[in-house]
Amino acid sequence: MTVKSEQIANALIRDILVGRYQAGERLPSERDLVSRFDANRGAVREAMAKVAQLGLAQVQPGGARVCERERASLDIIGHLLAQSELPDPLLLDQILTVINSLVSLAATQVLEHSTNDAISETRQLLVPLMRLDISDSEHSEARFALMKHFMQASENLPLQLICRTLFEQFAPTASNALADFAAPDKERYAVYACRLDDALLSKDVAALRRCFGALDALNRETMTRAFMLAQHGQEAAAG
Amino acid sequence: MTVKSEQIANALIRDILVGRYQAGERLPSERDLVSRFDANRGAVREAMAKVAQLGLAQVQPGGARVCERERASLDIIGHLLAQSELPDPLLLDQILTVINSLVSLAATQVLEHSTNDAISETRQLLVPLMRLDISDSEHSEARFALMKHFMQASENLPLQLICRTLFEQFAPTASNALADFAAPDKERYAVYACRLDDALLSKDVAALRRCFGALDALNRETMTRAFMLAQHGQEAAAG
DNA sequence: CAGTCCAAATTGGTCAGACCAAGCCGTAGA
DNA sequence: TCTACGGCTTGGTCTGACCAATTTGGACTG
Numbered sequence: 001m002t003v004k005s006e007q008i009a010n011a012l013i014r015d016i017l018v019g020r021y022q023a024g025e026r027l028p029s030e031r032d033l034v035s036r037f038d039a040n041r042g043a044v045r046e047a048m049a050k051v052a053q054l055g056l057a058q059v060q061p062g063g064a065r066v067c068e069r070e071r072a073s074l075d076i077i078g079h080l081l082a083q084s085e086l087p088d089p090l091l092l093d094q095i096l097t098v099i100n101s102l103v104s105l106a107a108t109q110v111l112e113h114s115t116n117d118a119i120s121e122t123r124q125l126l127v128p129l130m131r132l133d134i135s136d137s138e139h140s141e142a143r144f145a146l147m148k149h150f151m152q153a154s155e156n157l158p159l160q161l162i163c164r165t166l167f168e169q170f171a172p173t174a175s176n177a178l179a180d181f182a183a184p185d186k187e188r189y190a191v192y193a194c195r196l197d198d199a200l201l202s203k204d205v206a207a208l209r210r211c212f213g214a215l216d217a218l219n220r221e222t223m224t225r226a227f228m229l230a231q232h233g234q235e236a237a238a239g
Numbered sequence: 240m241t242v243k244s245e246q247i248a249n250a251l252i253r254d255i256l257v258g259r260y261q262a263g264e265r266l267p268s269e270r271d272l273v274s275r276f277d278a279n280r281g282a283v284r285e286a287m288a289k290v291a292q293l294g295l296a297q298v299q300p301g302g303a304r305v306c307e308r309e310r311a312s313l314d315i316i317g318h319l320l321a322q323s324e325l326p327d328p329l330l331l332d333q334i335l336t337v338i339n340s341l342v343s344l345a346a347t348q349v350l351e352h353s354t355n356d357a358i359s360e361t362r363q364l365l366v367p368l369m370r371l372d373i374s375d376s377e378h379s380e381a382r383f384a385l386m387k388h389f390m391q392a393s394e395n396l397p398l399q400l401i402c403r404t405l406f407e408q409f410a411p412t413a414s415n416a417l418a419d420f421a422a423p424d425k426e427r428y429a430v431y432a433c434r435l436d437d438a439l440l441s442k443d444v445a446a447l448r449r450c451f452g453a454l455d456a457l458n459r460e461t462m463t464r465a466f467m468l469a470q471h472g473q474e475a476a477a478g
Numbered sequence: 479c480a481g482t483c484c485a486a487a488t489t490g491g492t493c494a495g496a497c498c499a500a501g502c503c504g505t506a507g508a
Numbered sequence: 509t510c511t512a513c514g515g516c517t518t519g520g521t522c523t524g525a526c527c528a529a530t531t532t533g534g535a536c537t538g
Contacts (some may be wrong), residue, residue: 003491005288029518040493042281045519049244055294061519062501074313074400080296094395098344105340156333161313162401209448242520268489279522284490300490301530 006035008047013079015067016056027064039174074162086234087173089227095170096220102163103147104212107153108205114153119200125149126200129193132186139184152177174223181229184222192218247286250319255295255305266296268301313401317408325473326412328466334409335459341402342386343451345393347373347444357392358439364388365439368432371425378423413462420468423461431457 012033015021028036033044052059055072069076077095081087110122128134128142150164174182192215199207252273254260257375267275272283291298296313298304308315316334320326349361367373367381413421431454438446 031518040491042284043492043495045281045284046288046491048519049288050292053289059519060501061499061520070396070399071403072400074397074404077397077400080396091396095397097348098341098395098397098401101340101344105337156407157319157330157339158313158316158334158337159309160309161311161316162337164310165313168345192498225444237383244520270489279520282521285520287490298490299530300528302489 004037004039005043005046005050008033008039008044009050010079011037012047012051013056013076014052014083016051017069017076017079017083021066023066023068025066027059027066029063051064053105059078074165075169078172079158081169081173086177086227086230089224092170092173092222092227094224095166096223097216098213099147099163099166099170100216100219102159103150104209104216105161106150106156106163107208108213109156110150110153111200111203111208118153119203120151122146122149123197123200126197130190130197132190133185137184139189140182141188143184178223178226178230181233182222182226185218187213188218243276243278244282244285244289247278247283249274249318250276251286251290252315253322255290256308256322257434260305262305262307264305266298266305268302286395305442313404314408316405317411319410320408325416325466325469328463331409331412331462331466332459334405335342335462336410336455338386338402339451339455339458341398342389343448343455345389345395345398345402346447346451348395349392350390350439350442350444350447351390353392358442361385361388361392362436362439365432369436371429373425375422378425378428379421382423382428404467417435417462417465417469420472421461421465424457427457428454429465 012027021027027048030048032039033039033047036197037044048057048059048064051057052064053073054076055067056069056076057064077091080091111119114122115215125142125146128138129146134142136153145169147163151160154160192211195207195211195214198204199211251266260266266287266330269280269287272278272286273280276283287298289294290296291303292312293315295307295308295315296303316330319330319444350358351362362379364385364454367377368385373381386402386406390399393399431450434446434450434453437443438450
């Protein structure tokens with residue numbers, strides 16, 4: 001079993017995110033939580049500190065108050081996705097959009113500042129994506145490797161932090177709930193990989209961005225399809 | 240005087256960010272920190288928990304180890320900016336780029352999904368930016384209001400969280416160290432505001448994105464100029 | 479001498495009970 | 509009715525202790 005203060009924190013986070021405690025409402029006092037969770041006040045305090053640092057509550061002498069979800073930290077995304085067995089498809093779609101936009105930004109910066117050697121190194125990563133005879137898992141690995149490469153090469157720390165944070169929260173959901181149903185359309189990916197290759201070769205920033213726009217749509221389609229399949233699977237298992 | 244656990248946390252964060260503790264190194268034990276900061280172990284633990292949640296350290300039974308900066312939370316940006324009297328200009332530039340890219344994404348989504356009414360409401364926010372006779376502070380307020388509007392209208396939670404987090408960490412630096420030197424080129428802003436207005440009116444996504452690209456460059460120029468002026472002022476004060 | 483294994487010391491995680499100062503609330507007084 | 513006061517609750521800190529996991533160093537073995 002994991003750490004107790006973490007259990008308490010997760011329970012509180014869940015309660016807040018699920019709406020059991022509305023924004024502006026007062027959270028139970030530390031001493032109340034002590035009895036509810038049968039824990040020591042130190043553990044409860046650490047849990048409260050965690051909740052507070054997530055931006056979900058504001059703790060002051062006199063009591064802790066719940067904050068609006070919009071004022072929270074980016075780290076709540078993972079908790080939101082894990083709230084139910086199947087993640088919120090709208091949220092997934094939004095995450096994909098943001099990630100893609102940021103990777104596109106990174107790629108643009110790489111294209112504008114990199115040497116030819118660095119660019120040809122990047123193009124190497126596109127090779128596996130042009131093939132149609134690799135497995136689904138190899139395909140996603142190749143996509144992730146490409147993303148990671150752009151992020152690192154961008155040398156933009158905020159960009160790296162955001163993407164890694166988003167991705168780390170998105171990944172567990174994707175691999176647990178949806179991995180079995182995510183079948184990438186390798187042919188279309190191959191087409192876009194070729195276009196990306198051309199854009200890199202000719203240093204055409206506009207083409208690069210268009211390509212990422214298309215990839216965004218494709219990624220989201222793939223995810224949507226995987227979600228619907230997973231949902232049907234779940235309903236079949238339940239019914 | 241602020242909370243003690245927070246003081247300890249900030250001191251530790253600063254030490255890590257400044258490189259006093261290298262990545263992979265072991266942090267002092269909680270009991271050592273107790274004597275160093277003349278505090279209770281509970282307070283030290285809360286500080287360590289905060290550092291750990293920032294992703295700057297990984298704490299396990301046996302000891303806490305420092306993590307690489309790239310694996311940290313987005314919330315370290317504020318600490319990085321506040322590290323010295325004048326913020327790192329490269330980091331500022333990167334932050335501006337990311338924010339602009341995200342606002343551009345938000346605006347794109349708004350343009351694609353909004354009704355005509357909502358768009359004309361957006362256009363109202365452009366009016367003050369087309370004027371040349373408003374004060375610098377009113378000008379920045381108008382820019383921020385526009386940004387905020389796009390973010391809210393996008394209804395994309397991750398996007399909102401990222402932008403708010405970035406902005407809240409960027410704002411104090413901007414208003415403390417640079418505000419006195421930030422003189423926006425209102426004429427150019429007015430030109431871009433007009434173009435943005437046209438793009439919104441004609442629902443031209445490509446023009447919208449071009450416009451945000453130009454605004455990004457302008458924002459960064461403004462910030463760079465403010466930074467150099469602030470630097471000169473600081474040197475003059477010192478010498 | 480090198481490698482392995484075990485036990486003691488160290489470290490984080492938790493617990494119990496206590497005190498203080500700052501906010502909260504109900505009541506008494508104007 | 510409104511205000512001011514006092515008690516109560518609440519968070520922040522402290523002391524001291526125990527447990528379990530890890531680390532570490534030395535003893536033992538090849």
